[in-house]
Every structure is written in C-alpha cells, then in structure tokens.
Amino acid sequence: EIVMTQSPATLSVSPGERATLSCRASQSVSSNLAWYQQKPGQVPRLLIYGASTRATGLPARFSGSGSGTEFTLTISSLQSEDFAVYYCQQYNDWPRTFGQGTKVESK
C-alpha cells in the first residue's frame, strides 16, 4: 500500500498570505495525484488532478506541482473561503490512498 504523508498537519495563515501544503508518497505515483478541499460539514471537492491540473472553475490562486513522490499545493493569496482541510490522494495504484489532511486555519 502506498502511504501518503501530508505536512504540516495544521497551517496557520493570514488572509492574503501564501499557503504551501506538502504531500509525500511512500513510492512513486508518477503524476497520478489529486488534491481535495473539504470545508466543515461539506462534501470533499476536487481541486487538482494530474498533480497540477486545476479542476473546472478553480481559481488560479490554487496551483499544484510535483511528480514521483513529492507534491505541493500552493494557494498564492489565501482568501477567507479557503480555510478548510486539504487532502492529497494517489490514484496510481490500488488501494487508492489519501493523506491524513492538512488543516488550513486563520492565523
């Protein structure tokens, strides 16, 4: 099983600041990496797939990068609606696995 490790567990950021979230895979997943956002009480929402492709309608302030085992989700200028938990997920192999999540909270 591919283990996905996200860091940090919690990220405290002020609105307007840049947020950088990391995701590491225990073995290469190529570019088969997705990011999801989940706000409290809401359904997960696909943000990024293919490690760097934004989902339809996603603001350009969100960007994904990386390949192999190291991935990054960057929010260039955090907006109030971006405070949420973010999960990475590999879809290169079975079983599909998620990271434990990074909570982005207001500083």
Added chain:
Amino acid sequence: EVQLVESGGGLVKPGGSLRLSCAASGFTFSTYSMNWVRQAPGKGLEWVSSITSTSSPIYYADSVRGRFTISRDNAKNSLYLQMNSLRAEDTAVYYCATSAGSYPNYYFDKWGQGTLVTVSS
C-alpha cells in the same frame, strides 16, 4: 448537472447488515466507473471500493474485503454497497463519487452528500 444522492444509512448493531444506494443523474452513468469513499467522524477520507462501468474489475480496501460488496445497475443509474458483518470501525459517512481520468488511473470527481452509517449496540 451531475447529481449523486446516497441513501440507506442508519443505525445498525455490530454484526448487522446494511445496503447503501447511490442514485445518479445528469451524466451517462453507464459509462463511468464509480466509487465509495468513507469518512469516520472527525477523521480523514478512506477509499472503500470501486467498480468499473461494466462491473469488472472491482476493487476493495483490505478493511472491507469479504464483508462489503459493491454493485451497480446501469439500467437504474444506481450504485450500491452491501455491507455485512458490520463493525464499530465501519461507522462513517459514506460518499459515492464518480471517476474521472484515464483507465485505470481514475481520481474522484463528483461527490454525493453522503449517508451516515452508525454501528453501535
């Protein structure tokens, strides 16, 4: 617009069974692989099972293999999860989700609102 509506959740005793359903609309259900993903209270996301458009192959997480069965009825635009021998650790919100991408490398695109399964005596 894609709509996924889960149903069938509820309170069940350990060892009991439950059948979840996911009614799909707004897309050509029969051509999409589908998935179940769960989230225990206050915890992260856990993939449970996936089924291709033709119902083969099918994949399960080790934690549910042998106890859960995923199936679909393309004529009814519906996805199912039969859950047997339920345990307390199966307590979670269960989401159905569509697949997107190129076979076999699918990610989870659209998600339903989820249905809560509580396993407790």
